[in-house]
Amino acid sequence: MVLTQDKAYMLDSRLSPVARKWGFESLSAMTQSLRGVPNKNMISDIVEAMSTHETSFFRDIGPFYVLRDTLLPYLIKNTARDTKKLRVWCNACSSGQEPYSVAMILKEQAAQMPGWSFEILATDISHEVLELAKDGIYTQTEVQRGVPVQYLLKYFTHKGDKWQVNADIRSMIKFQNLNLLEPMPSIGPIDLVVCRNILLHFDEQTQTSVMKNIAALMNPQGFFMLGGSDTNEQATQIFREIDAKWKIYALSGSNFS
Amino acid sequence: MDDSRVVRKVAGRIIQDFGFTCREAENGLKAVELCQIEMPDVIVLDWNMPVMSGIEFLEKLRQMENGASPKVVMCTMESDTDHIRRAVEAGANEYIVKPFDREVFRTKFMLMGVLEY
Numbered sequence: 001m002v003l004t005q006d007k008a009y010m011l012d013s014r015l016s017p018v019a020r021k022w023g024f025e026s027l028s029a030m031t032q033s034l035r036g037v038p039n040k041n042m043i044s045d046i047v048e049a050m051s052t053h054e055t056s057f058f059r060d061i062g063p064f065y066v067l068r069d070t071l072l073p074y075l076i077k078n079t080a081r082d083t084k085k086l087r088v089w090c091n092a093c094s095s096g097q098e099p100y101s102v103a104m105i106l107k108e109q110a111a112q113m114p115g116w117s118f119e120i121l122a123t124d125i126s127h128e129v130l131e132l133a134k135d136g137i138y139t140q141t142e143v144q145r146g147v148p149v150q151y152l153l154k155y156f157t158h159k160g161d162k163w164q165v166n167a168d169i170r171s172m173i174k175f176q177n178l179n180l181l182e183p184m185p186s187i188g189p190i191d192l193v194v195c196r197n198i199l200l201h202f203d204e205q206t207q208t209s210v211m212k213n214i215a216a217l218m219n220p221q222g223f224f225m226l227g228g229s230d231t232n233e234q235a236t237q238i239f240r241e242i243d244a245k246w247k248i249y250a251l252s253g254s255n256f257s
Numbered sequence: 258m259d260d261s262r263v264v265r266k267v268a269g270r271i272i273q274d275f276g277f278t279c280r281e282a283e284n285g286l287k288a289v290e291l292c293q294i295e296m297p298d299v300i301v302l303d304w305n306m307p308v309m310s311g312i313e314f315l316e317k318l319r320q321m322e323n324g325a326s327p328k329v330v331m332c333t334m335e336s337d338t339d340h341i342r343r344a345v346e347a348g349a350n351e352y353i354v355k356p357f358d359r360e361v362f363r364t365k366f367m368l369m370g371v372l373e374y
Contacts, residue, residue, distance in 0.1 A: 058368075060374060061364075061367055061368065061374045062374050140336060140354050141358075141361070144353060144354065144357075144361045144364070144365070145360055145361055145364050146364055148351070148368050149341065149345060149349070149350075149351050149352045150345065152341065152352075153338065153341060153342055153345065157338075158336070158337060158338050161336070
C-alpha cells in the first residue's frame with residue numbers, strides 16, 4: 001500500500017485504536033514491534049484497519065451497461081467450453097455491493113443465455129467485510145445509492161429498516177479471503193475480472209505484478225475492468241484497451257474488436 | 258412536488274446544481290396545473306400531499322397528453338415494498354426514501370438517464 005504524506009492523518013486515525021488495543025503507548029512503539037516477531041492477530045487487526053472498504057452498487061453505472069450490452073454477448077459467443085459456465089472474479093469486493101451488482105446483471109440476462117450458468121468469486125483481504133458481504137444486508141441509503149428500483153423489488157427483501165439480497169442472488173457468489181499481493185491461488189480460467197479502484201493503492205511495480213498474475217488466470221477471450229480512480233498506464237502494458245472511458249481491457253491475444 | 262417548503266427548497270437546490278431549472282408545487286392539483294402549462298422533463302414527487310396525493314397525481318399524469326414523457330422519481334417517507342411497488346406500477350421510474358442526499362439524487366437521475374454517467 002502506498003501512502004503519501006497527506007495521508008498521515010488517516011494512518012494515525014486508523015492505527016491508533018489498534019495500538020491502544022494491543023497495549024502500545026504510541027503508533028511508533030507498535031511499528032517497532034512489527035520489526036520483530038509480530039503477533040499474527042495484531043497483523044490481522046492492522047490489515048483490517050488499513051483496508052479501504054468504499055464501494056457502492058452499480059458504481060459509475062456505465063461499466064455495468066458495457067458488461068450487459070457488449071462483454072456478456074461476446075463471452076457467450078466466443079468462450080468455447082463444454083461447461084457453458086461463465087466465471088467472474090470480483091477482487092477487493094469489500095462489503096459485496098459490486099459482486100451483487102454483477103450477479104443481478106447476469107441474472108437479468110440469463111433468459112438470453114439459455115443453458116449457461118454463472119459463478120462469481122468475490123475476494124477481499126478483510127475477513128470482517130467478507131462476513132458482511134455474505135449476509136447481503138444493506139441500509140436504505142446503501143441500496144438507494146445505485147440499485148435501480150426494479151432490481152430492488154426483484155432481488156431484495158425488506159427486513160425492518162434494512163434490505164437483504166435474495167438467496168438466489170447470494171447463492172451465485174462465493175466469498176473468499178484473498179490477498180492480491182500473495183501468490184495467486186489456482187482459480188482460473190476467469191472470463192471477467194472486476195478489479196475496480198483497488199490497484200491505485202499500490203505502487204507501479206506492484207500494480208504491474210498483480211495485473212500480470214491476474215492476466216495469467218484469465219480466459220484468452222476474457223475481460224479486465226479497472227475503476228474510475230485507477231490509472232491505466234500499467235494496464236495498457238499488459239492488456240489491450242477496448243474502452244478508454246470505463247477502463248475495460250482485453251488480453252492482447254483476444255479476438256475482440 | 259412536496260407539501261414541505263423546506264424539502265422543496267433542499268431538493269430544488271440539488272437539482273439546480275445538476276443543471277436543471279425547477280418549478281415547485283405544494284400538492285398534486287397544483288402539479289397538474291403546472292404540467293398542463295409545460296410538461297417537465299423530470300418530476301420529483303412526494304407521496305403524502307394534501308388536496309391530491311402524489312400517487313393520485315402520478316396516475317393522472319400518465320393519462321395526460323405527453324404524460325408518458327417525464328421521468329418521475331417518487332421521494333417519500335414510505336419505505337415498504339408495497340408502496341414502492343404501487344409507485345412503480347403507477348408509472349414512477351425511480352423511488353427515493355427520505356431522508357435523501359445529493360449522491361442519492363445523482364444516482365437516481367443517472368439511472369433514469371437524465372443525467373450523464
